[in-house]
Amino acid sequence: MPKDHGIGASQKRREDVRFLTGAGQYTDDINVHGQAYVYFLRSDVAHGKINSIDTAAASAMPGVVRIFTGADFEGVGGLPCGWQVTDKHGEAMKEPAHPVLAQGKVRHVGDPIAAVVADSLEQARNAAEAIDVDIEELPAVVDMKAALNAGATKVHDDLSDNLCYDWQFGTDTETVDAAFAAAAHVTKLELRNNRLVANPMEPRVALGEYNRAKDESTLYTTSQNPHVIRLLMGAFVLGIPEHKLRVVAPDVGGGFGTKIFHYAEEAFCTFASRKINRAVKWTSSRSEAFMSDAHGRDHVSTIELALDADNNFTALRTDTYANMGAYLSTFASCTPTWLHGTLMAGNYKTPAVQVNVKAVFTNTVPVDAYRGAGRPEATFQLERVIDKAARELGVDPIKLRRQNFITSFPYATPVAVEYDTGDYNATMDKMEELMDIPGFAARRAASEAKGKLRGLGINCFIEACGIAPSNLVGQLGARAGLYDAATVRVNATGSISVMVGAHSHGQGHETVFPQVVAEMLGIDESMIDIVHGDSSKIPFGMGTYGSRSLAVCGSAMVRATEKIINKAKKIAAHLMEASEADIELKDGQFSVAGTDKSVAWGDVTLAAYVPHNYPLEDIEPGLEETAFYDPANFTYPAGAYACEVEVDPDTGKVTIEKFVSADDFGNVVNPMIVEGQVHGGIAQGIGQALLENCAYDENGQLLSASYMDYAMPRASDLPHMANYTVDHSCQTPCTHNPLGVKGCGEAGAIGSPPTVVNAVLDALNSAGHKVAHIDMPVSPSRVWEAMNS
């Protein structure tokens, strides 16, 4: 009988009621009396020198309040990068200025040139058309390798070139070279991890409000981490101290990483509202989102795998070019380095691993973390090259992986991280069972009878989640701590408000977090509410990304709840005139061990707030505790995925016929929600593999700036339910956080792209087409070309 209560129960989500009835409150649903609207005039060229901006005519148009340009932001800070990467020569990365509005030059299509604030959005838009901007178009650099050629056009004139950093990590070159020289077989693969756009369905919105009498600013924004925005914008951009700046992220319609970052529009609305003493609102259109939301991925890599005569992996070397775009977004620098290089060992005991990354500025939208952030790029390279090696060697790809699995834990990889626990054979076993691998031959024959090719792709992955131990990431260049915080406020009648630093934008924290507290206290979840998303209501918090909410913030909540229990036991002991050491808490009752004496949860909470009979000399009244939790290590979810595709040889179209994921997330608090997270991640991964591509032309024009051009996965692109299983029954609990949880938000997006591509290549090669690789998206035209070239 499945649990219906506490940890492990698939409780239905309480937040659903408001979303299903139109009663959610997203940022665009918030309006402030007297608000003005801003429209950003954005660059339509990828690179250009701004000779002049004439706003005279536009300023005289109806409803215009004020027009801002880069000149208004002189002396104001630029948008900061939160992570300093040190290159292989010991030099700090190049860190160009990132002004709120363009100053002197525009560096990508969409770079904001001017901001028109007017009484209505329509008036702002109309006036923007009347701004006379003289831009001298300059040659644009789009291709990363070309951007590094001597004499290439520079994105930033004050930098020596377009190289942000040249990073090397892992095993030393001499050792790696020796391993390759001694190898019985070397497999090499060049590949591209396609540029993507995260595309949460809610476009970004910012509403800045200023209270002049109190000198207080409030920013309502579509953010995954309101405190991080308060810190970055307050301290680095606008110089507003924390106690005068409130940041609210209400219901947020999806994030996937792209709503982590601090954006120009947030700073602008806050800044402008102070200047005009009136609230200023910006609502992104979807087209605007494509050219102003940070993009994801966009790596070009060469990976080489060395094997000995027994097919043991002996060394791995990768060289990656990582696109930064025109400016460094908030966490852009750490995605291709510390979130990518550290995972390059994967699930395997390869003794020598070296990762090289050149980060490159181009005249494109900034690139930053997108669901998985660095880990999908690492997994894609590794699992594609292993699959290629298996084909070259004529060995079973499952057997080759199993032979090289790490099987003993803890395991310190050559790329700095220590996996605390895992069982990669268990997830592989589960995948094989659910996939019915022995039945594949018959399914292939059935596909062939219909004139289709059928392929089976498999893939393993590991990720580092629960970001992150502050002292470690500090050494690696992080400019912030990555702990989280929770306050458990027990009210007089026993109901509880838990203020958490994590932010829910689809993950269901409002349902899941109370399950944990309810389990610990033995009370019903309905007595517990979660408060999040408002810097004035919660103590602090680093927000939600990197599958960290439950592992880090949930652990803070556990620690705070433990403090509550300790204090409540003292109160209970007093009420029952017993020793504190004898007090037990079970099912919401405090009892004295070995007696029939007990007091209820509500009696104790009431005593805390009405302390007439209370040990005031020993403890304070009230029942509220805060805990900050800084993780001791990352968590390491891992899994084995498999996919079967059909390929139409006439058109090259690929369809997903069967898909299985076997994940190890450690302990699971709400299985229904975990499975939903995996479904979503897999859909985004299948989207990357088959459909999605953010394309620029050679002049830096963004070709895919709407849903007419950027292929989002639709319901009919994904496998039918009878052929689709997501499993999380293999559980090796995390050893260092109190819940034993690892995080599940990104797994699907990391595990699925190589699975799909491996399946397509299996289909083609098994049918006699010698195709080593096809870059994503594996579109019909690319497949057809590969088959017919």
Added chain:
Amino acid sequence: MANVSMTVNGKTVSGEVKGNTLLVDFLRQNLHLTGTHVGCDTSQCGACNVSLNGDVVKSCTMFAAEADGADLTTIEGMANEDGSLGVIQAAFQEYHGLQCGFCTPGMVMAAQDLLKKNPKPTEAEVRHHLEGNICRCTGYHNIVKAIMAASGQDVGAIAAE
């Protein structure tokens, strides 16, 4: 400016609108019915779906003036009279057919349109019908389940086939 009048969720409403005021802006800004969302600007995502005279339409792609005299239902009108969730809404909750909730109103409106016209759709028919609705969170799996369950079909049995 023109005066428009229509029935929205059973109530007669009217307002002054400009000729170029979109129906979705009239709903969100004039009527404060903010459950209807705008997720794109090319009529692709379906977050703005409403029911107009019994057919689902994208309210970002018609003018408010075009809806003059029409009978509209928005997501705010989909619950039962006592405030409890309607059959489709309840199925979305039961089968976890939503995460961030932003596309959800449009999905519910699309689902009621489908089930009215095709009370027992196949899985392929459900997926095809959702062609005009984009969800980025759920991978559609549980949305499809929810819609089939709302039609009275045994999704557990279908998934086990």
